[in-house]
Amino acid sequence: MFKPIRLVxxxxxxxxxxxxKLCFALSALLCLxxxxxxxxxxxxxxxxxxxGILIEVRSPGPANLGDMRSKIGELNLGDVALQEFGASNxxxxxxxxxxxxxxxxxxxxGAVRQALGxxxxxxxxxxxxxxxxxxxxxxxxxxxTLSLAGIMGYMALRFGWRAGLSGVVAIxxxxxxxxxxxxxxxxxxxxxxxxxxxxxxxxSINDTVVIDDRIRENLRKYKVMPFxxxxxxxxxxxxxxxxxxxxxxxxxxxxxxILGGQVLFGFAVAMTWGVVLGTYSTxxxxxxxxxxxxxxxxxNAHRHEDEAPAAAKP
Amino acid sequence: MLIIPRWKAAIILxxxxxxxxYAAPNLLPRQVAESLPTWLPHQQVSLGLDLQGGSHLLLExxxxxVTRERIANxxxxxxxxxxxxxxxxxxxxxxxxxxxxxxxxxxxxxxxRRLLREGDADAEIxxxxxGRFTLRYPERVLNDLRRAAVDQSIEIVRRxxxxxxxxxxxxxxxxxxxxxxxxxxxxxxxxxxxxLGRTAKMTFRLVDMNASxxxxRRGRLPPGTELLxxxxxxxGQPRQYVVQRRAMVSGDMLTNAQAGNNAQTGEWVVNxxxxxxxxxxxxxxxxxxxxxxxxxxxxxxxxxAPVIREAILGGSGQISGSFTAQSANDLALLLRAGALPAPLxxxxxxxxxxxxxxxxxxxxxxxxxxxxxxxxxxxxxxxxFFGLIANIALLLNLIIxxxxxxxxxxxxxxxxxxxxxxxxxxxxxANVLIYERIREETTLGRTPFxxxxxxxxKAFLTILDSNITTLIAAVLLYAFGSGAVRGFAVTLSIGxxxxxxxxxSLTRLIVVFWxxxxxxxxxxx
Numbered sequence: 113m114f115k116p117i118r119l120v121x122x123x124x125x126x127x128x129x130x131x132x133k134l135c136f137a138l139s140a141l142l143c144l145x146x147x148x149x150x151x152x153x154x155x156x157x158x159x160x161x162x163x164g165i166l167i168e169v170r171s172p173g174p175a176n177l178g179d180m181r182s183k184i185g186e187l188n189l190g191d192v193a194l195q196e197f198g199a200s201n202x203x204x205x206x207x208x209x210x211x212x213x214x215x216x217x218x219x220x221x222g223a224v225r226q227a228l229g230x231x232x233x234x235x236x237x238x239x240x241x242x243x244x245x246x247x248x249x250x251x252x253x254x255x256x257t258l259s260l261a262g263i264m265g266y267m268a269l270r271f272g273w274r275a276g277l278s279g280v281v282a283i284x285x286x287x288x289x290x291x292x293x294x295x296x297x298x299x300x301x302x303x304x305x306x307x308x309x310x311x312x313x314x315x316s317i318n319d320t321v322v323i324d325d326r327i328r329e330n331l332r333k334y335k336v337m338p339f340x341x342x343x344x345x346x347x348x349x350x351x352x353x354x355x356x357x358x359x360x361x362x363x364x365x366x367x368x369x370i371l372g373g374q375v376l377f378g379f380a381v382a383m384t385w386g387v388v389l390g391t392y393s394t395x396x397x398x399x400x401x402x403x404x405x406x407x408x409x410x411x412n413a414h415r416h417e418d419e420a421p422a423a424a425k426p
Numbered sequence: 427m428l429i430i431p432r433w434k435a436a437i438i439l440x441x442x443x444x445x446x447x448y449a450a451p452n453l454l455p456r457q458v459a460e461s462l463p464t465w466l467p468h469q470q471v472s473l474g475l476d477l478q479g480g481s482h483l484l485l486e487x488x489x490x491x492v493t494r495e496r497i498a499n500x501x502x503x504x505x506x507x508x509x510x511x512x513x514x515x516x517x518x519x520x521x522x523x524x525x526x527x528x529x530x531x532x533x534x535x536x537x538x539r540r541l542l543r544e545g546d547a548d549a550e551i552x553x554x555x556x557g558r559f560t561l562r563y564p565e566r567v568l569n570d571l572r573r574a575a576v577d578q579s580i581e582i583v584r585r586x587x588x589x590x591x592x593x594x595x596x597x598x599x600x601x602x603x604x605x606x607x608x609x610x611x612x613x614x615x616x617x618x619x620x621x622l623g624r625t626a627k628m629t630f631r632l633v634d635m636n637a638s639x640x641x642x643r644r645g646r647l648p649p650g651t652e653l654l655x656x657x658x659x660x661x662g663q664p665r666q667y668v669v670q671r672r673a674m675v676s677g678d679m680l681t682n683a684q685a686g687n688n689a690q691t692g693e694w695v696v697n698x699x700x701x702x703x704x705x706x707x708x709x710x711x712x713x714x715x716x717x718x719x720x721x722x723x724x725x726x727x728x729x730x731a732p733v734i735r736e737a738i739l740g741g742s743g744q745i746s747g748s749f750t751a752q753s754a755n756d757l758a759l760l761l762r763a764g765a766l767p768a769p770l771x772x773x774x775x776x777x778x779x780x781x782x783x784x785x786x787x788x789x790x791x792x793x794x795x796x797x798x799x800x801x802x803x804x805x806x807x808x809x810x811f812f813g814l815i816a817n818i819a820l821l822l823n824l825i826i827x828x829x830x831x832x833x834x835x836x837x838x839x840x841x842x843x844x845x846x847x848x849x850x851x852x853x854x855x856a857n858v859l860i861y862e863r864i865r866e867e868t869t870l871g872r873t874p875f876x877x878x879x880x881x882x883x884k885a886f887l888t889i890l891d892s893n894i895t896t897l898i899a900a901v902l903l904y905a906f907g908s909g910a911v912r913g914f915a916v917t918l919s920i921g922x923x924x925x926x927x928x929x930x931s932l933t934r935l936i937v938v939f940w941x942x943x944x945x946x947x948x949x950x951x
Contacts, residue, residue, distance in 0.1 A: 213771075357858045372789055
């Protein structure tokens with residue numbers, strides 16, 4: 113058999129703390145930018161959250177957008193957006209939430225189907241009333257908050273509160289900037305994107321766990337090494353794994369982005385962004401933060417290491 | 427140590443084999459798989475409506491209507507119970523959840539209380555010494571009422587949908603007062619929505635012929651009657667009738683209803699037949715009221731109000747009105763299926779055409795295969811022979827995930843396919859962690875045996891920790907997510923759990939087996 117290619121040949125010796133202040137500033141800027149963008153232009157919520165109607169039609173020939181627009185416009189349904197995507201005969205129709213609740217919503221769909229007449233193939237129709245939309249928003253916020261809390265609890269249990277806190281700050285950073293990315297680009301934010309946000313949280317903490325695990329191991333091994341040097345060493349030792357795994361995950365979600373089709377596009381965009389950010393935040397946000405929380409090189413980390421449960425043998 | 431007991435090895439291999447066996451039916455066409463004998467694995471992954479095409483409707487039962495009706499009945503009870511013994515009262519009023527009135531003669535409180543209790547044992551009666559009565563239902567009774575209304579609605583929805591000839595519809599209760607209706611293969615649910623949009627409560631009531639419509643329009647109605655519009659028109663206006671509130675016979679006593687044509691006029695009509703109880707009552711009422719108008723009321727509207735010419739004793743009759751073929755057939759269908767106890771609202775509709783569904787499957791499958799192949803190639807490039815072992819484990823991970831989904835009959839949705847792709851990437855992480863650890867141990871100068879041994883055991887805890895954190899996120903996503911997103915959480919969770927097995931147990935078994943056979947001096951990693 114041939115000799116395997118090793119991307120990271122031997123344990124590198126990079127100083128990840130060298131730029132940590134610059135990275136803190138950069139992260140703060142990204143988070144701030146996300147908050148500002150969310151506050152000023154908000155998110156382009158999909159039908160799932162905003163309520164309203166989404167219809168995807170395919171016309172036999174190239175779609176006559178003007179004709180469709182005027183036919184639907186006559187129905188007085190408020191804001192109607194028509195958009196071609198992919199082929200010239202695929203049209204996405206979005207109609208804003210109707211006043212008058214669920215019944216008005218359903219009546220509007222019926223009216224649109226009637227106005228457009230036969231000859232169109234209805235590939236997808238989604239109607240979400242205000243009640244369900246509001247519930248999806250609450251459910252989404254609950255899912256994100258609770259998964260952050262659950263992850264933090266588990267991390268604190270396994271690695272102590274410092275690792276828990278810095279891990280959660282890192283994933284908050286990832287989630288916030290992902291949502292911010294969707295705000296800046298005004299890409300549609302729907303249920304699938306929300307699923308991606310929660311997954312990013314899980315993925316990003318995955319990375320942090322691997323490094324924390326190594327930190328714990330090294331704390332036992334090197335009793336007097338300054339904490340900063342010890343964290344650095346741990347990151348370096350796991351670098352090969354970080355490069356390979358994150359590279360593979362990136363490729364997998366990138367395949368989804370290119371080939372997964374239109375419905376999964378938002379999900380794949382969020383995941384691609386999240387994988388990159390998650391890798392960065394583990395090294396440049398979580399790790400330095402843990403260092404600060406442990407009082408830098410005061411030896412706190414070594415003293416309190418005993419509090420964390422010992423690594424059990426499988 | 428690197429000794430795997432025979433029984434452990436056997437269990438691992440059996441589990442892998444079972445995975446292959448239970449995933450296998452997915453390769454067969456659906457008909458073939460369904461015709462397999464039951465002792466063979468024959469279940470396939472069930473596809474979500476977003477993949478197979480179909481319509482998903484979330485309905486809400488308006489249970490407030492049911493409780494309001496019950497309160498209105500309570501108000502009627504007060505009127506009728508006090509009429510005979512001539513108990514005087516004032517200020518009779520029904521609020522959302524209570525009926526109240528004041529007795530004229532506080533001395534008769536106990537008598538009134540007894541009469542009310544006889545009339546309705548469920549109501550809670552409170553009375554002040556000066557004769558102020560409040561009647562309400564305990565929450566338990568109202569909850570039973572709501573639950574019964576939802577149960578009955580589910581049954582009626584099922585019957586109505588069955589009447590439309592939809593294949594394999596699924597009707598499920600969701601939460602307290604919701605019904606999830608899934609209609610595979612339906613790409614225009616308009617007709618179903620129309621059929622579910624009517625409660626179809628039909629009653630036969632006598633028309634009060636002495637009351638004047640003009641007076642009634644001004645709000646002065648004889649007691650126990652109400653003013654209802656009709657479908658007949660009179661000078662451009664819908665005609666109105668003053669009808670008794672009390673139903674003489676109601677639609678739930680029907681045994682059959684069919685659309686047909688009237689023999690004389692050729693008009694579309696609905697022929698119906700009562701059960702024995704209904705037939706008797708219908709006969710009695712028509713016998714005693716010859717010459718009066720008998721209104722057929724559907725959902726608060728008079729369809730027609732024919733004159734009773736003679737007693738109708740046969741138990742069957744005919745409804746005429748301004749029907750078309752479609753509306754006569756619809757009404758007959760609704761009468762056969764029965765009335766909904768309360769109106770239904772459609773809260774959400776998601777319909778996917780069959781073509782988009784198969785396009786999504788194709789795109790998802792391609793993404794899955796490309797992702798898998800990319801990972802495979804890179805794993806072999808990166809870890810050589812060990813990469814190959816990881817790829818086998820990875821393929822088995824995918825197979826076991828599908829097998830578990832088939833057995834649990836979990837639904838595969840489009841986001842679920844994304845979960846499969848992501849699960850693959852997560853599964854490979856376990857292998858990478860192990861292999862990198864083995865490399866490190868080798869660099870420290872350990873022998874192949876000891877490097878492999880400590881590689882696996884040291885990586886184990888890291889894998890466990892990192893998988894549990896991801897699992898926490900996936901489980902919460904399942905708990906609070908909805909619809910298709912749940913499918914994502916399911917495939918991701920199953921994939922992660924399966925990866926613990928394939929990456930740790932299975933990979934270890936293969937590596938140890940190979941080590942013992944080949945006894946290499948240097949690990950090819």
